[in-house]
Amino acid sequence: MDLKEQYEKLLRYCYMLTKDIDLAEDIVQETYLRFWQSHTYKDTNKELAYLYTIARNLCMDEFRKPKLEDIDACDELAGEHRYEPEARVDRLVIEEALEKLPQDLKELIVLRFTNEMNVTDIAKVIGISRFAVHRRLKEGLTLLRKNIGGEAND
């Protein structure tokens, strides 16, 4: 497993969940430290699913913490400069369309198509069957297409 490649993908996933780049980066680094400390990941072919499960759980822990709105706002501003300047308009369109999706569908789509995880690993991370992953992905893509169409009309 390539650390650099997975770091970037995990960061995108955590950023999608938390909407805070610095917090996402904290979570990614904490995820890796926990991943390396544990020995259960040596179970073959489950490394990636295990890594994402740790990251997801850490993000959930963050949601449970009481929010300080002002600090969050500062963080978001601080994080904005990290966005790649060459971000194209269609990329912004798709991100806005993604934001309109329900959280579970958005998560599935990002894991499958942005981070290119296989369906088996996604099923392990989310805790649903592979069949359910396929069904929801299809549902998510349909909704996403509708959202993009709507935005294009706007």
Add this chain to the structure above:
Amino acid sequence: MTDRDIKVLLKDAYRISPSEREKAFVRKHEKRSMHIADIFLLELKYMGVRSVLSGVMLILMFALISLLKNPGLVWYLSGLLPVAGLVLICGLGKSERYGMQELEAASRFSIRFIKAVRMFIMGCATLVIVIVSSVVLQIKTGFDFMTILGIIGTPYMLNAWGNIIITRRWHEKENIYGCIVVAGVTCILPALMEKAIRLQIIQPLVFVILLLVVSALTVRESLLYIREREDSSWNLY
């Protein structure tokens, strides 16, 4: 917009440029990937001074014998070559002798692979000796290349085959004594071969065929040896 277009766009979603923090983290924790050539270099270092010195001594002896203007030197070289095989087996069985097989089995490369690399390195060294001495002998004695290869290669291969069988089946460090006996017997073999050819009991071509057969058996035995290493090292014999 089709699903395919959406999937292409999704690949770029939430892309974030890497920060200094990310670079520092990756630099600190990224393990250096080990190139396959590194294991060959490591194994070369692991061969040890004694194995290298034995090899060098053998080459020197070959060179000295080659200087003799004697048509019978092909038989001397043929009798010496099994000693090179013995050096190979000594280097190969080093981990067993020093009880290091478990440690090697737990290393980044499997013990099978380590054994294969060791065999490859030492086999290459011996092959160089065989080829160089065959060329020298061809010039000095006037025998054709295949006959020389049959004469000097057969005792060596018989020795290698016998030694690998012993190390594969006799899992004690004392197996080296068995290997020495086999090497001793194969060292005497050229004397019998010489007599058989001189008295025209056996044609030199027979040794070429014998070399091919024994080489095939040695390869088979080597593969079995490499395959069985992993299991036997974990079962603690």
